[in-house]
Amino acid sequence: MSIRIGILGYGNLGRGIEVAVRDAEDMELVAVFTRRNPDSVKIRTGNVPVVSVQEIDEWKDKIDILVLCGGSATDLPEQTPKYATMFNVIDSFDTHARIPEHFAAVNEAANKSGHIAVISVGWDPGMFSVQRAYANAILPDGGDYTFWGKGVSQGHSDAIRRIKGVKDARQYTIPKEDALKKVREGSLPDLSTRDKHLRECYVVLEDGADAAAVENEIKTMPNYFADYDTIVHFISEEEMKRDHSGLAHGGFVIRTGKTGFDKEHNHVIEYSLKLDSNPEFTTSVLIAYARAAYRMKNEGQTGCKTVLDIPPAYLLTQSGEELRAHLL
Amino acid sequence: MSIRIGILGYGNLGRGIEVAVRDAEDMELVAVFTRRNPDSVKIRTGNVPVVSVQEIDEWKDKIDILVLCGGSATDLPEQTPKYATMFNVIDSFDTHARIPEHFAAVNEAANKSGHIAVISVGWDPGMFSVQRAYANAILPDGGDYTFWGKGVSQGHSDAIRRIKGVKDARQYTIPKEDALKKVREGSLPDLSTRDKHLRECYVVLEDGADAAAVENEIKTMPNYFADYDTIVHFISEEEMKRDHSGLAHGGFVIRTGKTGFDKEHNHVIEYSLKLDSNPEFTTSVLIAYARAAYRMKNEGQTGCKTVLDIPPAYLLTQSGEELRAHLL
Numbered sequence: 001m002s003i004r005i006g007i008l009g010y011g012n013l014g015r016g017i018e019v020a021v022r023d024a025e026d027m028e029l030v031a032v033f034t035r036r037n038p039d040s041v042k043i044r045t046g047n048v049p050v051v052s053v054q055e056i057d058e059w060k061d062k063i064d065i066l067v068l069c070g071g072s073a074t075d076l077p078e079q080t081p082k083y084a085t086m087f088n089v090i091d092s093f094d095t096h097a098r099i100p101e102h103f104a105a106v107n108e109a110a111n112k113s114g115h116i117a118v119i120s121v122g123w124d125p126g127m128f129s130v131q132r133a134y135a136n137a138i139l140p141d142g143g144d145y146t147f148w149g150k151g152v153s154q155g156h157s158d159a160i161r162r163i164k165g166v167k168d169a170r171q172y173t174i175p176k177e178d179a180l181k182k183v184r185e186g187s188l189p190d191l192s193t194r195d196k197h198l199r200e201c202y203v204v205l206e207d208g209a210d211a212a213a214v215e216n217e218i219k220t221m222p223n224y225f226a227d228y229d230t231i232v233h234f235i236s237e238e239e240m241k242r243d244h245s246g247l248a249h250g251g252f253v254i255r256t257g258k259t260g261f262d263k264e265h266n267h268v269i270e271y272s273l274k275l276d277s278n279p280e281f282t283t284s285v286l287i288a289y290a291r292a293a294y295r296m297k298n299e300g301q302t303g304c305k306t307v308l309d310i311p312p313a314y315l316l317t318q319s320g321e322e323l324r325a326h327l328l
Numbered sequence: 329m330s331i332r333i334g335i336l337g338y339g340n341l342g343r344g345i346e347v348a349v350r351d352a353e354d355m356e357l358v359a360v361f362t363r364r365n366p367d368s369v370k371i372r373t374g375n376v377p378v379v380s381v382q383e384i385d386e387w388k389d390k391i392d393i394l395v396l397c398g399g400s401a402t403d404l405p406e407q408t409p410k411y412a413t414m415f416n417v418i419d420s421f422d423t424h425a426r427i428p429e430h431f432a433a434v435n436e437a438a439n440k441s442g443h444i445a446v447i448s449v450g451w452d453p454g455m456f457s458v459q460r461a462y463a464n465a466i467l468p469d470g471g472d473y474t475f476w477g478k479g480v481s482q483g484h485s486d487a488i489r490r491i492k493g494v495k496d497a498r499q500y501t502i503p504k505e506d507a508l509k510k511v512r513e514g515s516l517p518d519l520s521t522r523d524k525h526l527r528e529c530y531v532v533l534e535d536g537a538d539a540a541a542v543e544n545e546i547k548t549m550p551n552y553f554a555d556y557d558t559i560v561h562f563i564s565e566e567e568m569k570r571d572h573s574g575l576a577h578g579g580f581v582i583r584t585g586k587t588g589f590d591k592e593h594n595h596v597i598e599y600s601l602k603l604d605s606n607p608e609f610t611t612s613v614l615i616a617y618a619r620a621a622y623r624m625k626n627e628g629q630t631g632c633k634t635v636l637d638i639p640p641a642y643l644l645t646q647s648g649e650e651l652r653a654h655l656l
Contacts, residue, residue: 016587019587019588019589020587023468023469023587024468044589096656099652099653099656100649100652100653103652120656125656127462127466129655129656130462130640131599132655133640133641133643133644133651133655134455134458134640134643136644136655137616137619137640137643137644138455138609138612138613138616138643139612140351140352141351184602259344259347259348259351259605259608259609259612260347260605260608261347261372264604265603265604265605265608266604267601267602267603267604267605267609267612268600268601268602268603269599269600269601270598270599270600270601270602271459271597271598271599272596272597272598273595273596273597273598274512274595274596274598275593275595275596276592276593276594276595277587277588277593277595280587280588280593280595281466281587281595284466284467284587284595285466288465288466291465306652306656307640307656308639308640308641308648308651308652308655308656309639309641309648310639311636311637311638311639312458312461312462312465312635312636313461313636313637315461315462315465315466316461316464316465320636320637321428323461323636324427324428324431324634324636325427325428327457327460327461327464327636328424328427328448328453328457328634328635328636
């Protein structure tokens, strides 16, 4: 029997889930829920209804895992605890600083209703967290470094777009090669914000806007840019559309550490991602953890879990026997 | 209370475990067991007894986890099932093809006696298996590639040493840069054995041995060298000792795969290790999984487990709350 998947929210993430479910042999998409008028939402899978979120409680017994595809700023803090009272849920909540409170709210709701909830699934938090966990456990005497990019930062792009005179903007976060090199050498370098990442901005101006003033406002913006080396390019709308529509991203988690009676041996563990589509990779991770959530629920587990609580074997369709024979 | 660790076998792995336990805040070494005369074995930790393996059953209630540091060829197939009847055990059994039968024997013994056993812990099998599992789960439509090296292969070095006229030998397995490059491009290349790795051999000859004959015998040896590009260097005993005593190793696990409605997006997941000491890294992994074994045992779990069955959080000393706040 297939794992019955529901999607709440049909943006980049929702569309990615739709494709990942299509490609998963053990899953089927049963409904897409939307806050919009359902008639206005066209999905790509035939014979699957688009349903108003107002009617979601009628689907309680028809869905095994509801994948929440909202944003972390305002959607998920409300949605995940709310829907954990009715469904087994999974989200990609990615505001690191607020994970403890999100966990507490979701855990309470899921435990009370007897459901499983998995939060903060994706690549960071998500696969990068898993890598940090393994590497810290193996090399307790060391340090780890996370680099992001090259890829678009939505938050930084939005910050530029709010500047007067800016019509559109895209900001790439780029790890500095020199910093990566130092980290890999195992010297545990003390790296400042400026040392680790470069910020490269592509900006389309409104007619008559003052380029120098915009550039200055970007480069001196506290928190977002002031602590970084920032490069600003002014381009046309056509160039923006042609060259900067991609959703590529990636990054590195590197931990180096020492072992030995006299700490004479150095080790480097490196994990890297190079992604053509940030949202599709995120949804591929979500779907693997949806499979795990289904299995945990069938074992009678309830409450909130994160990627750190889930064994790798739970993400795969194969039996333990097959995995030991072919993958271990 | 500390986790009480016992070591069986005091070679490279046993010594590595000793150091890793010293560096683990939640563990203490309580005894080292040996098949040799205990008086002949000097360990580096003060006030810890070296005990004949004949007397190991007297230690049943004094040890939480017994770490088996024998070899995979003949020691572990016998030792792990045997000692799983008396102790919670962990081993680094690394003969991939025989894992299913090893698992079956250990699982039966551990279940019968009510102990936990964790097998095949290290880096391959071990951390590389974990990486293959995650990457396969996330990118089902793709392929993965494992490369080993640069590092000494014990089996291949031994094979050269068995050739008549060879006094000593060291064989390095080296991944080919060109193959790594092709794999990272995401084209899922079809790579032969020869395409992936190079074998570089350093050989000390006996007096009067025929170098050309030895070189030919190495290069044409079935299974070990015939299918590879093999380079042979003849060196002196002094050079061998000076330049080839290290235990460095490493490798790469790379999976590339496609997502998207039309499979238009490519993704690269890469995990790499660069290790100054192969045995010390292996023992660092073993000690992290010994911590997990202790926790599983306290939860009442029994039977045989592998790295694929164990959540990352179990490897760490921190609470779930601390991990969510600082590492997730």
